[in-house]
Amino acid sequence: MENVCGYATLKIEDKDVQLPIVVGTEGEKALDISGLRKNTGYVTLDPSFMNTAACYSQITYVDGEHGILRYRGIPIEELVKTESFVEVAYLLVHGQLPDLEQRKLFSSLLNVNSLLHEDMRHFFDHFPRGAHPMHILSTMINALAAFYPNVDTQSLSEDIDLSTARLISIVRTMAAFAYKKSIGEPVVYPRHDLTYCANFLNMMFDSSVAPYEIKPETVRLLNILFILHADHEQNCSTTAVRTIGSAQVNLYATISAGISALSGPLHGGANQEVVAMLRMIAEDGNIEKFIRRAKDKNDPFRLMGFGHRVYKTYDPRAVIIKKECHAFLKKAHINDPLLQVALAVEQAALNDEYFVERHLYPNVDFYTGILYRAMGIPENMFTVMFALARLPGWIAHWKEMLGGNTKIVRPRQIYVGKTPNKA
Numbered sequence: 001m002e003n004v005c006g007y008a009t010l011k012i013e014d015k016d017v018q019l020p021i022v023v024g025t026e027g028e029k030a031l032d033i034s035g036l037r038k039n040t041g042y043v044t045l046d047p048s049f050m051n052t053a054a055c056y057s058q059i060t061y062v063d064g065e066h067g068i069l070r071y072r073g074i075p076i077e078e079l080v081k082t083e084s085f086v087e088v089a090y091l092l093v094h095g096q097l098p099d100l101e102q103r104k105l106f107s108s109l110l111n112v113n114s115l116l117h118e119d120m121r122h123f124f125d126h127f128p129r130g131a132h133p134m135h136i137l138s139t140m141i142n143a144l145a146a147f148y149p150n151v152d153t154q155s156l157s158e159d160i161d162l163s164t165a166r167l168i169s170i171v172r173t174m175a176a177f178a179y180k181k182s183i184g185e186p187v188v189y190p191r192h193d194l195t196y197c198a199n200f201l202n203m204m205f206d207s208s209v210a211p212y213e214i215k216p217e218t219v220r221l222l223n224i225l226f227i228l229h230a231d232h233e234q235n236c237s238t239t240a241v242r243t244i245g246s247a248q249v250n251l252y253a254t255i256s257a258g259i260s261a262l263s264g265p266l267h268g269g270a271n272q273e274v275v276a277m278l279r280m281i282a283e284d285g286n287i288e289k290f291i292r293r294a295k296d297k298n299d300p301f302r303l304m305g306f307g308h309r310v311y312k313t314y315d316p317r318a319v320i321i322k323k324e325c326h327a328f329l330k331k332a333h334i335n336d337p338l339l340q341v342a343l344a345v346e347q348a349a350l351n352d353e354y355f356v357e358r359h360l361y362p363n364v365d366f367y368t369g370i371l372y373r374a375m376g377i378p379e380n381m382f383t384v385m386f387a388l389a390r391l392p393g394w395i396a397h398w399k400e401m402l403g404g405n406t407k408i409v410r411p412r413q414i415y416v417g418k419t420p421n422k423a
């Protein structure tokens with residue numbers, strides 16, 4: 001069997017069971033328990049998958065102990081220096097960075113598919129004012145299957161390539177339209193002469209009465225933020241995508257489910273929650289009080305933007321974002337009081353035994369919202385920004401799942417309910 005480097009012996013009811021030990025390319029070891037039930041009648045129990053590898057994957061590597069994140073073997077620190085988001089999207093979806101020809105073809109696919117079907121544009125009129133853009137986005141993406149050829153696990157690879165480019169491009173248009181609609185302004189259509197991120201900013205902020213100036217430093221920053229959010233292996237929304245995709249659901253419905261998972265405050269929704277929290281702390285002025293509350297198990301308050309299931313050190317994305325945050329605000333002469341509060345909260349938490357013992361550090365969401373504010377992105381769009389950036393990652397995982405010999409995801413359970421004779 002591939003990747004097997006030995007066997008572990010498990011003793012169950014006086015029976016010795018051999019479990020294959022598999023090892024990944026970065027040396028992570030796992031026990032393959034897929035044959036356990038067949039051989040012993042036992043299943044394994046691991047609520048919330050705290051200790052379960054659900055698949056083999058070649059897309060993203062995370063080392064939570066050392067704060068390492070690589071896409072297809074390339075460190076994020078390198079990618080943010082040399083590549084744009086479109087190149088990184090290609091890297092994730094296709095497995096390698098594009099050469100010149102591939103880059104041209106991919107860009108033209110993104111351009112040609114950036115327009116939303118006009119009939120779909122009218123959908124925006126029927127959402128109530130104040131609807132959260134994440135709800136609008138997941139609904140609209142699900143509806144794409146009704147307007148564009150359905151792509152599913154049986155589709156030809158050219159159709160899949162076309163649909164994935166359409167999705168990456170059109171979702172950006174949808175997000176900007178949703179925002180324009182929410183402020184009662186006419187939508188701005190995508191332009192073929194603009195790069196991916198510049199196009200998005202223009203659709204968000206341009207208007208016939210106040211033309212938007214596209215600043216290279218803002219475009220650069222958006223590229224960095226999008227690259228840093230583009231994938232993060234088996235997180236909650238990606239697991240949703242792989243799980244739903246395993247039922248051979250079409251791509252659009254599958255991605256829509258990923259968006260819904262991302263919207264939760266413990267996942268992508270945290271970037272919006274962080275800013276709300278920092279504002280609350282700034283208004284109150286007493287940081288220690290909030291640190292106390294975060295530690296109190298009887299208080300539902302948590303330090304948003306802190307902690308991570310995998311990282312037990314500083315999130316490498318947060319390292320870059322914090323640095324960019326200082327530089328961008330300084331260059332733009334923005335004095336955001338929330339940045340000072342964020343720095344003070346971080347300092348207080350990192351010096352507190354509770355956070356130290358539990359290895360709780362700032363995660364990707366802690367400084368992101370401050371940067372989005374500085375770029376003029378409204379708070380209820382923060383998680384939408386995360387979703388736009390995560391699309392290539394979700395698509396890459398969906399494609400990888402198709403390529404593997406994936407069976408429908410179907411965990412077992414340990415039933416602890418009533419039995420007929422207990423009534």
Ligand code: CMC
Nearest residue numbers: 266267268270294302303304305306307308309358363365
């Ligand atoms: N504030 C206070 N205590 C915390 C926090 C926090 N932000 N995060 C974890 N803890 C405590 C938790 O109460 C537990 O304490 P104890 O051992 O005494 O019971 C311990 O640390 C371990 O935490 P956990 O909740 O068991 O860890 P988890 O892996 O299940 O949860 C998490 C990870 C990210 C959901 C959690 O840290 C959290 O709720 N953080 C705040 C929300 C947030 O920032 N989410 C964004 C995550 S990164 C981007 C993304 O995934 O989208």
